[in-house]
Amino acid sequence: MVLQIDHESIESFDLKRDSNTIMEFTNPRDVVTTALLAVLVLAAAARTDAALCNKFDEAALLAVKSAFGNPSALSGWNSTVACCSWDGISCNAATGRVTDLTVFSLDISAPVPAAIANLTALQTVNLAYNQLHGSIPAFLGPHALPNLTFLRLDGNRLSGPIPPTATVFNLLLAGNQLTGQIPANFADAVFGEVRLSDNQLTGDASMLFGTKKQLNALFLSRNGFRFDLGRVELPEVMDILEIDHNMVYGSIPAAAAARKWLAFNVSYNQLCGPIPQGKYTHRFGPKHFAGNKCLCGRPLAPCT
Ligand SMILES: *[C@@H]1O[C@H](CO)[C@@H](O)[C@H](O)[C@H]1NC(C)=O
Numbered sequence: 001m002v003l004q005i006d007h008e009s010i011e012s013f014d015l016k017r018d019s020n021t022i023m024e025f026t027n028p029r030d031v032v033t034t035a036l037l038a039v040l041v042l043a044a045a046a047r048t049d050a051a052l053c054n055k056f057d058e059a060a061l062l063a064v065k066s067a068f069g070n071p072s073a074l075s076g077w078n079s080t081v082a083c084c085s086w087d088g089i090s091c092n093a094a095t096g097r098v099t100d101l102t103v104f105s106l107d108i109s110a111p112v113p114a115a116i117a118n119l120t121a122l123q124t125v126n127l128a129y130n131q132l133h134g135s136i137p138a139f140l141g142p143h144a145l146p147n148l149t150f151l152r153l154d155g156n157r158l159s160g161p162i163p164p165t166a167t168v169f170n171l172l173l174a175g176n177q178l179t180g181q182i183p184a185n186f187a188d189a190v191f192g193e194v195r196l197s198d199n200q201l202t203g204d205a206s207m208l209f210g211t212k213k214q215l216n217a218l219f220l221s222r223n224g225f226r227f228d229l230g231r232v233e234l235p236e237v238m239d240i241l242e243i244d245h246n247m248v249y250g251s252i253p254a255a256a257a258a259r260k261w262l263a264f265n266v267s268y269n270q271l272c273g274p275i276p277q278g279k280y281t282h283r284f285g286p287k288h289f290a291g292n293k294c295l296c297g298r299p300l301a302p303c304t
């Protein structure tokens with residue numbers, strides 16, 4: 001049993017270290033040296049396994065487990081095994097700091113644990129599909145967790161507003177009970193993906209747009225957003241726009257005709273005017289445009 005656990009952690013340790021090692025050697029004649037080094041790294045991993053987990057991070061994770069009510073699904077989170085080998089946890093192999101925290105779909109009913117704020121090397125947090133309630137804490141952002149680039153809290157029961165500190169590159173908050181407006185400072189943040197569908201959010205979302213922004217996927221469906229879509233600049237990289245069931249008005253920007261859409265849904269808003277005609281908008285049927293004020297042109301009725 002102990003042997004098997006050691007083996008698993010050596011493998012993950014070695015994989016990460018090995019790719020670092022290879023990058024250090026630019027000369028292919030050093031392959032033998034690299035292989036020798038890999039053996040040494042493997043041996044070192046076996047010796048340092050117990051020390052691999054940062055002890056403050058381990059204490060924080062045990063506090064997280066306790067705040068979650070010590071669910072049986074997390075019984076493997078105990079001190080008999082280094083915390084970097086616990087289910088849902090990954091670490092930086094060199095520092096033993098926790099970089100990834102995943103507690104997915106375990107039906108946990110609790111607020112987001114404050115102890116997560118002590119895991120300051122986190123890069124990804126995924127607590128999706130539980131029964132988390134209360135508000136989204138302000139520490140879930142790059143101010144408190146400087147390397148956090150991925151935050152999944154979708155499918156919970158979180159309420160209250162989105163904190164202005166949640167400027168995380170991949171921000172997935174769909175399917176909660178969030179209210180209020182998108183924080184104004186999100187205009188200056190860098191996002192790649194924003195998923196806010198199925199909440200009770202209101203107001204403007206146009207600050208997320210901009211030609212040169214990196215936002216490639218935006219999901220706002222089934223909220224109360226109200227803004228003029230005709231005035232936004234679609235990001236050049238955007239290929240997913242799902243904004244059905246809001247109160248978005250104006251027209252569909254002409255630039256939509258030239259985008260390579262993977263998904264596009266503006267149905268059930270208050271849009272008006274001609275649908276921009278392009279190769280990728282032609283892939284979408286009437287369902288993607290239905291229920292607006294006066295959109296016209298293919299795939300809807302011709303403009304008069
Ligand atoms: C501690 O975790 C191991 C798995 O890593 C598990 O086999 C063991 O039952 C756990 N101990 C307790 C007290 O839950």
Ligand SMILES: *[C@@H]1O[C@H](CO)[C@@H](O)[C@H](O)[C@H]1NC(C)=O
Nearest residue numbers: 056060063114115116117118
């Ligand atoms: C964070 O860690 C410090 C000690 O390192 C501890 O005093 C504090 O209670 C921890 N905070 C939380 C929220 O667990």
Ligand SMILES: *[C@@H]1O[C@H](CO)[C@@H](O)[C@H](O)[C@H]1NC(C)=O
Nearest residue numbers: 092095097120121122146147
């Ligand atoms: C964040 O990432 C950078 C670059 O990978 C690293 O140097 C730094 O130590 C990380 N910060 C923390 C708190 O782990």
Ligand SMILES: *[C@@H]1O[C@H](CO)[C@@H](O)[C@H](O)[C@H]1NC(C)=O
Nearest residue numbers: 244245265266267268287288
């Ligand atoms: C677009 O939205 C409409 C209305 O909610 C829905 O019927 C349709 O399935 C959606 N299309 C896609 C591809 O999500």
